[in-house]
Amino acid sequence: MIVADSKPLVEIAPLLAGSRRVLVLGCGGCVTVCRSGGLAEARELARRLAHPEFFPAGVPEFRVDAIERQCERDLLDAYLEAPPETDAVLSLACGVGVQMVSDALEPLPVFPALNTTFMGGADEAGLWREKCRGCGDCVLAYTGGICPIARCAKKLLNGPCGGTSNGSCEVDSTQPCAWALIYYRLRKQDKLHLLEEIFPTRDWRPGGGSGPRVRRRAGVAGGPGDFR
């Protein structure tokens, strides 16, 4: 899931200076589950922003809504309706949703209320850890299901750096060394021989190094090809 954090109010409020009617728009996807951008957070953000301390010249009228996903254009076109006279939108989606809503409601200004942070998994209820960088060329089959690109601070592909210390990372000693985790996982799987393979210099183009990535799935939504 995409994990995002709330921006500070003092960063958000100046973006809305001069606006009179603001739509605070939550997203029902990832950011609802990670408790940063759902309907509840949108309501709370509107409540906290509606204070003269942030708007000495007049507090805008805040209206709150949410849509199931802000990241699908046709869904937005069909079901997102900005209330009349809305002059700004504050989106609590990830960066994808903010851009999609910007496109759908152009030329209405759409501002981000969150900092999109990482793709992660919930190791415990309420605790998300980064697990994937979307590199486009997955190596998990060779690393015991532990990603060195997302979980090693240096993204090393051929074992730990010299700073690994008793299983901890030298960049942040509260974090485990990904390569220590990989070693112990492979040892349990009796696959330590995989560590003897050398990963060649990596081609980062599938990871976005050659520009934004685009995928079209054949057969989806009436497109060409057989979906099943």
Added chain:
Amino acid sequence: MAYFQVNDRCTGCLACVRNCPASALDYRDEGPQRTLLHNMTRCARCGTCWRVCPRDAIEFQYLLRNRWDEVVTLELVRCRVCGEPVHTTRLAEAVDDRLEPLAEDLCARHRSQRASLAVAYPLAAGKGLKRERAS
């Protein structure tokens, strides 16, 4: 009201069933009738059905905004002074043996008011809240 609804343009072509990535749609042909089936627990509300329907028959708005389901109805205890809901009878029964004093039928404001009166007028403790709620 069902979450997955189609309007009378539905022809039963099964495009939605064939394309649902979550296998949340199915159908049953029985005698002279075809019935479209939907399983809400499987449904990802991805909208693929709505997109592929060649007749715009799927009323996707009911999967975006719909009614609340009533889940359980329990006996409620209200503040005996002002009538504000305090807790359910079942909650009181569940926690009474771990509470001192016991869960009582007073809201936080009137519990606090009674405690203040008890400190100020120890002899009149418990008699300060005379405006009992008319029931």
